[in-house]
Amino acid sequence: MGFKVPTLIQAQAIPVILSGKHVLVNAATGTGKTVAYLAPVIHHLQKYDPRIQRSDGTFGISILVATPGRLLDHLKNTSSFSYSSLRWIIFDEADRILELGFGKDIEEILDLLGSRHNKPHSKENANSSISEFQRQNLLLSATLNEKVNNLAKMSLENPITIGIDDKKLPMSLPLEGLESFGSDVSCDELEHSGNIVSSSNEEYKLPSQLVQRYVKVPCGSRLVILLSVLKSLFDRESSNKIVVFFSTCDAVDFHYSLLSEFRSIPSSQPEAELKQLFVKCKIFRLHGSMKHEDRRTTFQSFKKEESALLLSTDVAARGLDFPKVRCIIQYDSPGEATEYVHRVGRTARLEERGDSLLFLQPVEMDYLQHLEKHGVSLMEYPLLKVLDSFPLYGQKHHVKKFVSIEMHPWVLTLQKTLEFFVLAEARMKKLAKDAFCSWIRAYTAHRGELKRIFMVKKLHLGHVAKSFALKEQPSLVGQSFQMQKKKRKGDPKHRGLSKKRRDTSKS
Numbered sequence: 001m002g003f004k005v006p007t008l009i010q011a012q013a014i015p016v017i018l019s020g021k022h023v024l025v026n027a028a029t030g031t032g033k034t035v036a037y038l039a040p041v042i043h044h045l046q047k048y049d050p051r052i053q054r055s056d057g058t059f060g061i062s063i064l065v066a067t068p069g070r071l072l073d074h075l076k077n078t079s080s081f082s083y084s085s086l087r088w089i090i091f092d093e094a095d096r097i098l099e100l101g102f103g104k105d106i107e108e109i110l111d112l113l114g115s116r117h118n119k120p121h122s123k124e125n126a127n128s129s130i131s132e133f134q135r136q137n138l139l140l141s142a143t144l145n146e147k148v149n150n151l152a153k154m155s156l157e158n159p160i161t162i163g164i165d166d167k168k169l170p171m172s173l174p175l176e177g178l179e180s181f182g183s184d185v186s187c188d189e190l191e192h193s194g195n196i197v198s199s200s201n202e203e204y205k206l207p208s209q210l211v212q213r214y215v216k217v218p219c220g221s222r223l224v225i226l227l228s229v230l231k232s233l234f235d236r237e238s239s240n241k242i243v244v245f246f247s248t249c250d251a252v253d254f255h256y257s258l259l260s261e262f263r264s265i266p267s268s269q270p271e272a273e274l275k276q277l278f279v280k281c282k283i284f285r286l287h288g289s290m291k292h293e294d295r296r297t298t299f300q301s302f303k304k305e306e307s308a309l310l311l312s313t314d315v316a317a318r319g320l321d322f323p324k325v326r327c328i329i330q331y332d333s334p335g336e337a338t339e340y341v342h343r344v345g346r347t348a349r350l351e352e353r354g355d356s357l358l359f360l361q362p363v364e365m366d367y368l369q370h371l372e373k374h375g376v377s378l379m380e381y382p383l384l385k386v387l388d389s390f391p392l393y394g395q396k397h398h399v400k401k402f403v404s405i406e407m408h409p410w411v412l413t414l415q416k417t418l419e420f421f422v423l424a425e426a427r428m429k430k431l432a433k434d435a436f437c438s439w440i441r442a443y444t445a446h447r448g449e450l451k452r453i454f455m456v457k458k459l460h461l462g463h464v465a466k467s468f469a470l471k472e473q474p475s476l477v478g479q480s481f482q483m484q485k486k487k488r489k490g491d492p493k494h495r496g497l498s499k500k501r502r503d504t505s506k507s
């Protein structure tokens with residue numbers, strides 16, 4: 001692959017993984033975790049003599065990449081699925097696997113594979129001799145929390161921990177010796193004994209060179225500010241790569257069409273400029289409702305571009321590796337702090353520089369404290385300076401002192417121009433309305449502590465409409481939202497569904 005030297009985490013992890021021990025790796029996004037576990041595995045696989053044959057089973061296809069549900073299905077129902085030579089079980093994005101509710105599946109998988117070590121007397125564990133090879137389990141995560149601890153307890157035997165801040169470990173002890181406590185020891189006992197990371201100490205690893213900012217934007221000015229920030233970023237550096245995260249597919253579609261077509265600039269720009277896009281860059285979109293092929297094309301194209309803008313749902317928040325992304329904008333808030341970490345992790349990869357910007361409305365400012373609880377702190381973005389930098393027709397020396405962002409002459413003019421643009425075309429208006437509806441639905445789907453911060457009741461729906469360049473909240477939209485609310489309340493299927501915000505706001 002042309003790599004000259006290992007990354008730090010690779011230098012630490014590869015020798016340990018080669019030694020055959022169980023390993024828990026906790027390292028920031030974009031630090032090269034994938035190669036950290038793949039290089040040792042491939043190294044071992046290549047050493048086999050005679051070379052691996054298809055008849056050797058799973059180990060013949062060498063490496064199987066699976067989701068828990070489908071793997072379990074094959075383990076139970078596919079008689080030709082042979083795994084007697086299985087040597088490694090690797091959990092990448094470990095926290096997410098459990099967050100998505102795959103805990104039970106994982107337990108069953110580990111039982112069936114005879115790899116669940118803290119259940120010494122169970123019937124299933126009789127299978128542990130199933131493999132003729134010494135098993136090695138690896139667990140990798142950019143975030144460390146109770147769920148990861150649980151999976152570690154379940155799957156790792158005498159593990160070596162890599163990348164875990166010793167200070168975060170009570171009594172500075174690694175996970176070594178975990179299995180000796182047996183199955184009837186509770187998580188609490190393990191924590192007190194100092195043999196496991198405290199579950200209250202959630203740890204998020206962020207690249208140290210990442211500059212994280214937030215911008216406080218009144219609801220009705222959100223769209224104008226987004227466009228202004230993007231314009232300022234692309235005007236300042238002609239070669240720029242930016243990802244903007246939205247909460248729903250409809251929101252991505254609306255903003256994609258708007259940014260791909262909107263050319264007007266408020267007041268006095270020279271004629272020639274009017275022919276150019278307002279935000280001058282190549283624009284891509286990515287979301288779960290797109291065809292697989294289209295998603296693949298977008299992914300490949302954005303990867304290759306030197307300068308481009310990607311509008312995406314959380315479908316791109318994890319694991320996707322786009323080189324040279326300079327800035328991540330979280331236009332719609334991410335929900336759980338874990339998701340924040342993974343979204344910003346799409347930039348500042350491999351020691352490169354990177355910026356992130358989180359949009360928050362004044363009523364959502366408590367989210368900063370939520371992030372701080374997890375050790376993530378953000379600086380304020382100099383919004384006024386950016387707004388003041390835009391020239392306005394016939395208002396070269398516009399008054400600099402004004403009361404609020406909403407009343408800034410640039411914001412007022414651009415908002416009007418955008419509303420005019422959206423209303424002028426039925427297709428744009430429909431996209432805006434659909435985006436408005438699904439945005440509200442996604443907003444109501446926040447759960448737990450976040451429900452207190454992101455309360456739809458605190459929002460002025462007319463202002464939300466403005467953020468989709470709609471002059472007013474269309475009554476039809478209000479009704480359909482009410483219907484949705486009723487439906488969700490009454491329908492048990494909907495109730496069950498909304499455990500996670502991501503589930504309801506189809507990404």
Ligand SMILES: Nc1ncnc2c1ncn2[C@@H]1O[C@H](COP(=O)(O)OP(=O)(O)OP(=O)(O)O)[C@@H](O)[C@H]1O
Pocket residue numbers: 003004005006007010027028029030031032033034035142318319320321323345346349350
């Ligand atoms: N030793 C190396 N030298 C140069 N580039 C590397 C090296 N190792 C990995 N890379 C590249 O670094 C990028 C990030 O690696 P990778 O995607 O594995 O990170 P990660 O830690 O798994 O991130 P995430 O947690 O976001 O999934 C990839 O483009 C990868 O090809």
